[in-house]
Amino acid sequence: MSEIQNKSVALVTQIEGALADVSPSDRAQSFLERSLDLYFALGGPPEAAAKLVTQARSRAQLRVESAVANVVIELAAASHLSDIDMIQAAYNRLDVELKAERSKK
Template sequence: MSELQNKAVTLATQEEGDLSSQLPSDRCAPFLRSALDLHFALGGDDEALDALVHAHRSADRLRVDAAVANVVIELAVASHLNDIDMVQATYNRLDVELGNPRHSK
């Protein structure tokens, strides 16, 4: 795993306790909350959300690796359009939460 991923898991462990007993499906709600935060931060609204949920229910389910890749690509595009370095933004949050200003700018 990358340094960034290890730090993110460390933060989640500090906030939630031991993650080793969690199932991957236990991350659905926390992930969706974060995705919804981004949806609304980008200017999305309830109507668009409802339409997406309704349309997506009938879509084929992806493998986890493909879905993760799609999320990272969309994060990169959203970051680009908002002139944000997505990795630096993540380090900034992790460094504040974990008390390590090494990467903060």
């Protein structure tokens, strides 16, 4: 795993506890919430969100690795259009959150 992935998993584990007993499907709601945060931050209209869900359900279901790749590609495009480095943005957030979690202990 990459350093950014390891740090991200460490943060989730500090906040939520061990992930050993969690299935990938258990993360689906959290992922959708964070995805919607980005959708709205990019200016996506709320009225279009429900339609997008219906359209997505009508397509063939992708394998997880293909869906993850698609998300990373879209993150790169959104980051580029917003003139930010997506990895640096993640590191900045992780550094703040990990420090905050450590200071709670």
